[in-house]
Amino acid sequence: xxxxxxxxxxxxxxxxxxxxxxxxxxxxxxxxxxxxxxxxxxxxxxxxxxxxxxxxxxxxxxxxxxxxxxxxxxxxxxxxxxxxxxxxxxxxxxxxxxxxxxxxxxxxxxxxxxxxxxxxxxxxxxxxxxxxxxxxxxxxxxxxxxxxxxxxxxxxxxxxxxxxxxxxxxxxxxxxxxxxxxxxxxxxxxxxxxxxxxxxxxxxxxxxxxxxxxxxxxxxxxxxx
Numbered sequence: 001x002x003x004x005x006x007x008x009x010x011x012x013x014x015x016x017x018x019x020x021x022x023x024x025x026x027x028x029x030x031x032x033x034x035x036x037x038x039x040x041x042x043x044x045x046x047x048x049x050x051x052x053x054x055x056x057x058x059x060x061x062x063x064x065x066x067x068x069x070x071x072x073x074x075x076x077x078x079x080x081x082x083x084x085x086x087x088x089x090x091x092x093x094x095x096x097x098x099x100x101x102x103x104x105x106x107x108x109x110x111x112x113x114x115x116x117x118x119x120x121x122x123x124x125x126x127x128x129x130x131x132x133x134x135x136x137x138x139x140x141x142x143x144x145x146x147x148x149x150x151x152x153x154x155x156x157x158x159x160x161x162x163x164x165x166x167x168x169x170x171x172x173x174x175x176x177x178x179x180x181x182x183x184x185x186x187x188x189x190x191x192x193x194x195x196x197x198x199x200x201x202x203x204x205x206x207x208x209x210x211x212x213x214x215x216x217x218x219x220x221x222x223x224x225x
Contacts, residue, residue, distance in 0.1 A: 001158045002070045003113050005106055008169035015168070016112035023119040027093065030086035042215035046083040049216065050091020051098065053079065058099045067183035068166040068176070073190055074158070076122050077150040078198050081139045082205070084218040085126045092118045113165050121157025128153045135225040139218070140206035147195035147202075155191045159184045 008016065034043050054074070063072045079088035093115050100108040107114065132146050133139070163180045170176040205211055205221055212222045 001072055001074065001114065001117050001162060002104075002107055003110050003117070003162060003165050004065070004068055005110060007068055008110070008113060008165055012169055013109070013112070016110070016116060016165075019116040019120070020112035023089075023116050023123075024093065026123060027086065027089040027119065030089060034084060034086040038215070038219070043086065045216055046087035046218075047090040047094070050079050050083050050087045051094035052091075054091045054095025055098050058095060059103060064186075066186040067179035067181070068170075069162045069183050071183070071186045071190065073193065073197075074118070074155075075194060075197060076118065076154045076158075077125055077147070077194060078201055080122060080125055080129065080150075080154075081142075081198060081202065082217055082221060084220070085122070087218075089119055089122055092122065117158055117161040117165070120161065121154045124157050125150050125154040138223055139221045140202045142199075142202065144195055144199060147198040148191075151191050151194040151198070155187055155194065159187050 031043060031047075057074055058072060061073045063070050065071075074092075076088065076092065079091055082088075083091070096114055096118065097111065100111055129150060132149055133142055162183060166176060166180050202221075205217065211217050213219075
């Protein structure tokens with residue numbers, strides 16, 4: 001989902017600054033809500049864990065340039081279910097920043113683009129989770145269909161944003177649209193794999209009774225709303 005350098009340039013970059021500011025504002029609002037509900041320790045611990053995991057997802061897990069961007073196994077819905085919205089959003093933004101600062105400085109000019117691409121679909125997935133997961137169901141008890149719906153919302157959102165930035169920056173020429181299509185097709189593999197990873201980790205969390213009530217994980221992971 002890292003948009004390739006040069007896709008969006010010049011004055012057009014201003015839009016990415018605006019969208020990133022809005023996305024980080026929503027993140028701050030979610031963080032304040034969690035701070036009041038769960039306390040600073042829980043917010044800090046989960047955010048640090050999520051940031052470390054995101055950094056590993058970007059740097060350690062396989063990732064390949066395809067078309068206008070790169071295909072990553074980001075596991076945004078995994079972070080959302082395990083840690084909650086605010087830590088997941090902070091982790092995505094923080095992990096992306098750490099990667100750019102220390103390993104991929106050429107991506108820093110596109111930080112606003114990439115953080116928007118990561119966070120806005122996460123907000124959509126969080127809203128969808130409220131609709132499709134009944135209030136009396138803990139996250140460890142969701143099924144494949146629900147995990148797949150969340151993955152489609154998140155990964156589909158990433159593909160949509162990458163397509164938007166590519167078309168916004170380079171227009172609707174046949175070559176550009178072909179590169180966008182290649183990227184979208186490659187991301188289908190992530191959509192199919194992510195729900196299986198989600199369910200495997202949720203099953204492990206269900207078996208790990210020591211996590212129940214721990215500040216390291218979202219309360220909703222083991223409890224109804």
